[in-house]
Amino acid sequence: MEAFAVPGLPEFEAGDDVATAIESACDLREDDVVCVASTIVSKVEGRTAALADYPAGPRAREIAARFEAQTGDERDPRFAQAVLEESTDLVMDEPFLLTETRFGHVGVNAGIDRSNTGGAELLLLPKRPSESAERIREALSVDVPVVVTDTSGRPFRHGQAGVAIGWAGMPASRDWRGETDRDGHELEVTVESVVDELAATANLVSGEGDDGTPVVVVRDWTFGDHEGSENLYRDLESDFVRQALREWSYEEA
Amino acid sequence: MEAFAVPGLPEFEAGDDVATAIESACDLREDDVVCVASTIVSKVEGRTAALADYPAGPRAREIAARFEAQTGDERDPRFAQAVLEESTDLVMDEPFLLTETRFGHVGVNAGIDRSNTGGAELLLLPKRPSESAERIREALSVDVPVVVTDTSGRPFRHGQAGVAIGWAGMPASRDWRGETDRDGHELEVTVESVVDELAATANLVSGEGDDGTPVVVVRDWTFGDHEGSENLYRDLESDFVRQALREWSYEEA
Numbered sequence: 062m063e064a065f066a067v068p069g070l071p072e073f074e075a076g077d078d079v080a081t082a083i084e085s086a087c088d089l090r091e092d093d094v095v096c097v098a099s100t101i102v103s104k105v106e107g108r109t110a111a112l113a114d115y116p117a118g119p120r121a122r123e124i125a126a127r128f129e130a131q132t133g134d135e136r137d138p139r140f141a142q143a144v145l146e147e148s149t150d151l152v153m154d155e156p157f158l159l160t161e162t163r164f165g166h167v168g169v170n171a172g173i174d175r176s177n178t179g180g181a182e183l184l185l186l187p188k189r190p191s192e193s194a195e196r197i198r199e200a201l202s203v204d205v206p207v208v209v210t211d212t213s214g215r216p217f218r219h220g221q222a223g224v225a226i227g228w229a230g231m232p233a234s235r236d237w238r239g240e241t242d243r244d245g246h247e248l249e250v251t252v253e254s255v256v257d258e259l260a261a262t263a264n265l266v267s268g269e270g271d272d273g274t275p276v277v278v279v280r281d282w283t284f285g286d287h288e289g290s291e292n293l294y295r296d297l298e299s300d301f302v303r304q305a306l307r308e309w310s311y312e313e314a
Numbered sequence: 315m316e317a318f319a320v321p322g323l324p325e326f327e328a329g330d331d332v333a334t335a336i337e338s339a340c341d342l343r344e345d346d347v348v349c350v351a352s353t354i355v356s357k358v359e360g361r362t363a364a365l366a367d368y369p370a371g372p373r374a375r376e377i378a379a380r381f382e383a384q385t386g387d388e389r390d391p392r393f394a395q396a397v398l399e400e401s402t403d404l405v406m407d408e409p410f411l412l413t414e415t416r417f418g419h420v421g422v423n424a425g426i427d428r429s430n431t432g433g434a435e436l437l438l439l440p441k442r443p444s445e446s447a448e449r450i451r452e453a454l455s456v457d458v459p460v461v462v463t464d465t466s467g468r469p470f471r472h473g474q475a476g477v478a479i480g481w482a483g484m485p486a487s488r489d490w491r492g493e494t495d496r497d498g499h500e501l502e503v504t505v506e507s508v509v510d511e512l513a514a515t516a517n518l519v520s521g522e523g524d525d526g527t528p529v530v531v532v533r534d535w536t537f538g539d540h541e542g543s544e545n546l547y548r549d550l551e552s553d554f555v556r557q558a559l560r561e562w563s564y565e566e567a
Contacts, residue, residue, distance in 0.1 A: 063316050064315045064316075064515075216469050217419075217420035217553060217556060218546060219507065219543070219548055220506055220543075220545075220546075222506070222510050222514070223511060233472070254471060254472065254473035254474065254475045257514070258514040258518040262315075262515040264506065264511055265515060268488075282518060285521070292472045292473075293473075294470065295469075295470055295472055300469065301562075302469035303469065305558050305561075309557070309558035309561060
């Protein structure tokens with residue numbers, strides 16, 4: 062397997078054609094997976110915004126006030142409002158905003174960026190990243206999977222790592238259920254989130270700064286002869302961590 | 315960057331020399347990172363065990379009984395005892411055992427395996443995986459980083475992905491603090507967990523089944539000119555998710 066950053070891509074703006082830019086910069090092959098940073102998907106889709114677009118409602122003002130009281134740091138209630146409007150579920154509202162975005166990803170601040178935004182105050186995540194991946198995939202001249210990537214913090218572990226937030230042309234996971242190990246025992250580990258692992262690989266190569274390398278091609282990797290699963294995001298019923306967080310209050314801790 | 319599974323490795327047993335086996339099977343280069351699955355590290359370190367080694371105490375019996383009452387599935391209280399003895403902190407005890415291992419990793423069942431164990435009932439994680447990584451590293455003839463990998467489930471997201479549990483010869487993370495994006499703004503994302511991303515890459519290549527490919531070489535990847543950080547595991551004070559989980563009870567939910 063090989064992974065390389067597509068060289069010499071331009072700065073992307075609303076309306077730009079990512080697929081054509083990629084194919085102008087490198088020759089894709091049929092065994093490639095194209096990993097595209099969500100930042101450029103958001104930019105071409107015009108997902109920039111200003112704080113003034115989000116007049117703060119009572120909930121956002123309350124969250125911002127509580128945050129300031131606890132941390133001493135200022136928080137713009139309009140930013141909290143933007144996060145709430147991008148989210149369907151508030152998992153934690155202190156000491157930071159952890160929410161479920163409209164497409165199912167649980168992340169801090171609904172993934173809204175304030176750096177590398179192309180000059181805007183806010184850069185929102187793509188509205189439906191798997192549909193974005195599919196659009197890029199359809200515009201490519203080669204039949205390859207496309208993964209839209211972001212970086213995300215993790216409970217229990219320091220730092221951030223690359224994760225997938227959208228994908229097309231391949232399943233999200235390899236399903237090893239029913240397969241056996243070298244001793245002939247059924248495997249305990251059953252579902253491998255390959256799109257997240259591809260995104261982690263892409264992030265290793267591109268780096269957090271994006272540095273003009275927002276697209277990484279993973280070459281000569283195969284999904285293999287396994288069942289696939291389309292689920293990447295847990296639903297609330299099966300996610301005990303999320304259930305616990307919804308009931309937890311920072312002030313009581 | 316390139317990643318390949320080291321071909322033709324033997325089945326490992328207690329006392330075997332992993333470094334020599336790797337170098338007999340491939341020529342390492344100075345720009346390599348060697349990723350070794352924790353299963354073989356555990357095997358060569360003799361970390362196999364039997365359920366009979368863990369006579370269940372009252373706590374383990376209570377956990378097993380509660381598990382059976384709630385799920386209808388049988389749980390051997392000796393297995394719960396083994397998990398408790400490998401752990402320093404019980405993060406959740408239902409509906410599954412989530413604990414902090416003695417070296418800081420938070421995982422289900424303290425990472426104790428019951429498949430791909432080389433015939434033993436239980437395969438425990440290495441006692442101090444970073445020391446294991448350092449020992450392998452010192453035994454290699456080339457000066458390269460070594461990462462000991464495992465697979466781990468994640469809150470919020472389906473499936474498992476490769477993660478690092480030990481590392482030597484490189485920092486755990488790249489620290490981008492103070493660096494700027496293309497617009498000249500300071501980056502919001504500050505710490506990139508590169509050892510986890512390397513482990514995810516290795517798992518993409520080796521697959522969950524291990525299939526005789528427990529060692530993956532990542533070639534031609536560079537840490538780059540960044541500060542490094544040695545922290546991979548969050549401590550309890552900074553981990554709000556873990557705080558919430560400790561206070562949460564499945565029965566009340």
